[in-house]
Every structure is written in structure tokens, then in C-alpha cells.
Amino acid sequence: MRHLTVGAEQWVPWLRIEENGDDGGLVYSGIMYNILIALSRAMNFTYELRRPVDGLWGVGYPNGSWVGMLGMVKRGEVDFALGPFAFNWERYHFACEFTQPIFIDYESVFMRRPRVETDLFAFVRPFTWQVWLCLIGVIPLTWFILVLFLYLSPDNTMAMQEDKAKRTRRNSKCLVSVVPVSDSSCHVNVVPVSDSSCHVNVVPVSDSCCQEPECLVSVVLVRDSSSHEPDSDSRRVMAATWLLATLILLSLFSGTLIAMLTVPLVRLPIDSTEDLVNQDDIPWAIESGSFLYQILYQATGGIYKALWDGHSERITDCYSFREDIKGGKYAAVCDKMTMKKVMSEDYSASGECNYYMAREDFKSMPLALGFQHNHSLYAEANEQILRMLNMGLIDQWIDQQIPNGTACTGPPGSGTAGRKRPLSLQDYYGVFTLFGVGEGPV
Helix, strand or coil: CEEEEEECCCECCCEEEEECCCCCCEEEECHHHHHHHHHHHHHCEEEEEECCCCCCCCCECCCCCECHHHHHHHCCCCCEEEEEEECCHHHHHHCCEECCCCEEEEEEEEEECCCCECCCCHHHCCCCHHHHHHHHHHHHHHHHHHHHHHHHCHHHHHHHHHHHHHHHHHCCCEEEEEEEEECCEEEEEEEECCCCCCCCCCCCCCCCCCCCHHHHHHHHHCCCCCCCCCCCHHHHHHHHHHHHHHHHHHHHHHHHHHHHHCCCECCCCCCCHHHHHCCCCCCEEEECCCHHHHHHHHCCCHHHHHHHHHCCEEECCCCCCHHHHHCCCCEEEEEHHHHHHHHHHHHHHHCCCCEEECCCCCEEEEEEEEECCCCCCHHHHHHHHHHHHHHCHHHHHHHHHCCCCCCCCCCCCHHHCCCCCCCCHHHHHHHHHHHHHHHCCC
16 A cells, blocks of 8 residues: 655635544644545555645746745645646646646625615615606796696686685675795685685695696695696696596606615625726735636736735634634635635625635636656546546535525625615605605795
8 A cells, every 4th residue: 555645734615634632643634635535545645744834825936936836736745636736837837747627716806795875865776867867857947838828728717716716706705815924825814794604625735825827837746735726728728638647647756765775775886806996995806826826927918917016914714714804804815616615615604704705717727736747646536636636526425615605695685675674764864854854944
């Protein structure tokens, strides 16, 4: 039985390394450890695990030196390294020989999940600015048409005056004085002229005192009543058209506003690496010694150069620094498998989604084990890994590591879909502010 030395370093969920409290030894677990056990049994070898002193995966420098686990493989200190490693041209030709890829992952942006915000202007969201602009223009236009019809129909105006005179003569036994109390109420004084009783129709206070037909335009918009009845046919047609249009408009507005108030407003400032480099509010970190690290520090332009020049922190991996990301200290550019593991554990512990994974797949990463060039066991190990992939074992081990992997992958606010959300006072700040401004001058 052959004995092999294997390089390994923690990368949750691929490989977890913990100290045993009893004897101080190390306990290994995770997807890559399952693969190592399967390979040792199928290929009949024993092993010992060795960690890199610098704790890195592997970066090559212009002088030809390599650090991390890939440096150990290149120098012959280990037979192969678990990784898994994202391979590129430099790593393949100068550091090691990669096996069959076991998984294809992607780099993206990992950050604290944006929270629900108070929307002061929720009452204007049901309509776009074009609709509001058209409504503001239609109100004076409708008023102008009603006034125009009044002056273009002098016969109807004279008939209206005669009808008012007749009603005055019929009610000559009573002296009625109407005194405006405010713009929206009336005070009616009835003074008997003779002993006969007087019958007076008093308009309720909630009814509008504005008897001019032009007031119909604004009164209907606030769902108030009006006792005015247009006398000419042209004005009746115009008033009926306005009433019908207002009914449809207000019904749509109220229904849409209720629906929008129950959906929280969440602003998503970063959803890609381009968003990340084009903002100054949230600093970001990159993983030292990683596949992406080597690409970024060698970049001479484009998004890679912008990510390198703008980063403010360097971390070993996103899992170890997950609390800093959760606290909003910085965002991080890392692999999506680690993001899903962090979100899975956090959701299982708290029942809440506190992290956000950008939807952009920034950089693809085929992941594999790294062997020494021309190693005698390379071909057999490659065959065994391909067999594990075809049997679905690796996919099964991945699913076991991320039981709630999709619970928090949706956009912020999507968790409230299908649920009733009680409205708070903050949801009405904008409406009450507008109400207070409108009532101020009264």
C-alpha cells in the first residue's frame, strides 16, 4: 500500500478543518475530504494531510516562484493537493496538472443584504411621471372647455337665469341667505316672511358649496359630491366624460396604491462587479492567494484593473470573514459556493436572510484537484473522479453541505411575496406630509 502526502487548506464547504478538543488534533470534513476517502479506498493508498504555511491556494510570481498549496505541489513537497483549484493557463503549465473538473463555480459580489426602506413618495408610485403630467394638463384643459361652452351657449345661460328667477318667486315667502363658512361648507339662514311654513332644501356641510360647473373638475378628483347639474347638452356630455374618466383613474390609483404599500421598497445599489467599482459608499475586499487574485494583480485595464485598484481589504476567504460582511464592513468578491454555504448556515440559525449574492456570474471557475506533473497515480485518480461524477456522488455531497442553499438567493424583498405585510406609520409618512402641507394655509 502506497503512502501519499496531500496538501489541504480550509475552504468551507469544500473542506473544513477543526481542532479536536480532546487531543488537540485536527478533524477534517467536507466535500473534498469525502473525495479523498473515496480515492484512497479505490486506489488503495494511505495519506497524511499537510497544510501550507502561508494558508494560501497558490499564486505564481514573475520570478517563477509559487506560494500556497500549488507551490508545495510544484516543489514536490506533496503528491497532490485537494484544493479544489480553479485552473488557468499559468497554473496548468507551471505549477501542476489538474484532474477532471469536479464542479464549475462562479465569482461574484457578496455583501450585506439591503433592508426595507421607508418610501416617502409611495403615493405617487402607482402612476409614472408621464401619467401625472398628463393629469395635471387635463385638469385646466377640462375647466377651459367647460367655461368655453358656457360663453358659447348664451341662450342656455339666459334660460338658467330665468329658471333661478322662477324658483325665487315660488319661494318668495322665505328669505334665504347663504353665507360661505369655508371653501367646503355652507351656512344657511332661513328667515320666515309670513306665518306660512317654509320648506328649505339645505345642502349638507360635506357637500360642496361651489355651484359653478367648473368646480366639478376639482371636486370629483377628491371624491367629493357636487349638487350642480349642467343645463346645456354640451356641458352635460363634457361633465359625464370627465366623471367617467375620473372614476376609472381613481379606481386604478387606489387599487394600485394598496398593492404597492404592501410590497416593501428595497434599493439594490450593487448587483454586479461593475456596480461595485462605480460606487464609493461600500468598500470591497478580495481573497488573497486565490485564482482571482492572480488575475487582478496582473491586470492592466478594464474591470479587473478597477477591482484591483479600488479594493481596500484582503481576506483569506469569505467564510472566515462572514461576520464582517454581515456587519456591512465591506463587500467581498468570492465564489458562489461559499456564499450559499454562509447563507445556508445563517438562515438555519436565525431564520433570516442577512446576506446578498449578486446575480451576476462574474468569472467562471472550473474546480479540480492538482497533481504533480507526470505523477504515476494521476491517470487512475482522474478515472475515479470521473466515475464519482457519473454516479452523482459529488452532487450529493454538495447538496448535503447546503441544505438551505436557495432560501436566500432571491432578490431583497422577495421573501414577502405571497405574505401579508402589516403597514406601519412609516408607510404613511409621505401621504400625511402632503396632507399637512395642503391643510396648512387653511
